[in-house]
Amino acid sequence: MGNYDIIVVGAGPGGSIAAKIAADKGYSVCLLEKEDLGKDGRYKACGGAMAWELIEKIKFPEDKIDRVVEKLILHHIDGEIYSKQGKGAVIWRNKFDKFLTDMATTSGAELKQNEELIDIKKVKSDYKISASKSNYSAKYVIAADGVNSPTLRKLKWKKFNKEDLILTITQEMELDKKSIDERLGNDEIHLFFGIKDFIPMGYAWLFPKKDAITVGWGNQIGKIKHSKREFTKFLNIPLVKQSIKNAKLIRYTPHLIPMGVRSILYNDNVFAVGDAGGLVDPISGKGIPYAMMSAEIAIQTIKYCEKKGKEEKMGEMYNKKLDRSFLSILKQKREFRNKIFQNDEKLKSFLELWQTHRSSEIILKNLL
Numbered sequence: 564m565g566n567y568d569i570i571v572v573g574a575g576p577g578g579s580i581a582a583k584i585a586a587d588k589g590y591s592v593c594l595l596e597k598e599d600l601g602k603d604g605r606y607k608a609c610g611g612a613m614a615w616e617l618i619e620k621i622k623f624p625e626d627k628i629d630r631v632v633e634k635l636i637l638h639h640i641d642g643e644i645y646s647k648q649g650k651g652a653v654i655w656r657n658k659f660d661k662f663l664t665d666m667a668t669t670s671g672a673e674l675k676q677n678e679e680l681i682d683i684k685k686v687k688s689d690y691k692i693s694a695s696k697s698n699y700s701a702k703y704v705i706a707a708d709g710v711n712s713p714t715l716r717k718l719k720w721k722k723f724n725k726e727d728l729i730l731t732i733t734q735e736m737e738l739d740k741k742s743i744d745e746r747l748g749n750d751e752i753h754l755f756f757g758i759k760d761f762i763p764m765g766y767a768w769l770f771p772k773k774d775a776i777t778v779g780w781g782n783q784i785g786k787i788k789h790s791k792r793e794f795t796k797f798l799n800i801p802l803v804k805q806s807i808k809n810a811k812l813i814r815y816t817p818h819l820i821p822m823g824v825r826s827i828l829y830n831d832n833v834f835a836v837g838d839a840g841g842l843v844d845p846i847s848g849k850g851i852p853y854a855m856m857s858a859e860i861a862i863q864t865i866k867y868c869e870k871k872g873k874e875e876k877m878g879e880m881y882n883k884k885l886d887r888s889f890l891s892i893l894k895q896k897r898e899f900r901n902k903i904f905q906n907d908e909k910l911k912s913f914l915e916l917w918q919t920h921r922s923s924e925i926i927l928k929n930l931l
């Protein structure tokens with residue numbers, strides 16, 4: 564039995580950052596990951612787009628970036644095209660997540676890979692975790708194990724509502740860089756919208772990497788009966804068809820994105836971070852920065868409450884700090900999402916505004 568102060572379940576961006584910061588603050592910490600990360604990390608279905616500020620903040624090496632992006636092109640299926648300027652990067656998640664996990668182990672966190680959490684129970688003041696190869700115990704648990712969070716399922720936390728889940732389909736298409744640049748530009752990523760057609764509550768995307776295009780489609784569960792058929796319709800839009808002509812399909816992966824925050828994010832020394840807590844932007848689907856921020860806030864909360872002797876205030880403190888940082892606006896965005904996707908006219912008005920305003924600004928200034 565390995566005994567630790569903190570066990571972090573899941574070595575995605577949330578888990579790795581939680582483990583790194585906990586180790587930096589002097590806690591003994593164990594990071595459990597069910598997959599084999601090997602030398603190069605493991606594949607995860609994701610657009611892999613992020614703001615340049617995040618790349619700079621974590622000093623992510625430029626040679627690991629697949630594409631530097633300057634522009635977001637927003638296509639409406641009726642033919643309108645909008646564009647949004649802003650520097651960003653497109654990365655493969657195996658490289659990005661592995662970089663963060665290496666930061667955690669360098670700081671002193673113990674990584675146990677190929678180690679899947681099977682069960683978790685509270686015995687007296689500690690959590691006992693049975694994993695595929697060994698058993699562990701700790702006072703605190705950080706559930707950073709993604710949208711399906713086996714940790715929170717075993718602890719019987721309430722599940723996400725169906726309308727708070729987006730089903731995505733991702734296809735990785737291999738293609739030479741020259742063809743990608745000619746077809747999609749060398750510094751642009753493309754989003755596609757259209758309520759009345761095949762994306763009633765979500766969007767689709769073409770995110771070029773160095774020598775592949777990530778083709779994706781995501782829609783609120785229950786809004787569509789045959790997702791695969793709708794995804795195929797997207798592949799047949801002339802621009803999409805032309806962009807992936809002669810490209811080789813290397814992967815096809817369905818995955819969920821949570822679009823609504825869990826009803827609780829803390830209970831009895833267990834913290835939900837990242838996708839496990841539903842901490843994703845409900846308009847853009849961006850989740851990586853929120854996973855990392857919530858992880859940092861969870862560890863800061865533990866440290867602060869222990870230092871001040873206010874351990875009974877941990878849940879309240881975690882929620883308050885999250886609210887101040889980003890949670891309050893994420894919740895407003897969840898409501899606002901229903902407004903944007905009312906009809907195509909509303910959607911187009913939103914896209915028009917989104918060219919020059921952040922979505923938070925559109926909400927807070929009531930611009931739509």
Ligand SMILES: Cc1cc2nc3c(=O)[nH]c(=O)nc-3n(C[C@H](O)[C@H](O)[C@H](O)COP(=O)(O)OP(=O)(O)OC[C@H]3O[C@@H](n4cnc5c(N)ncnc54)[C@H](O)[C@@H]3O)c2cc1C
Nearest residue numbers: 573575576577597609610611612680708709837838850851
């Ligand atoms: C198709 C798609 C496209 C996306 N595109 C973007 C994008 O372009 N930009 C962006 O910012 N966000 C994007 N997101 C969202 C982003 O991927 C997530 O928000 C982010 O990965 C959340 O990080 P996390 O650390 O909370 O969870 P995850 O990254 O899901 O990590 C969870 C980890 O837990 C591990 N795990 C699960 N169960 C167990 C277990 N029982 N025991 C041990 N380990 C376990 C998993 O193997 C995994 O490594 C996208 C998501 C999808 C599905």
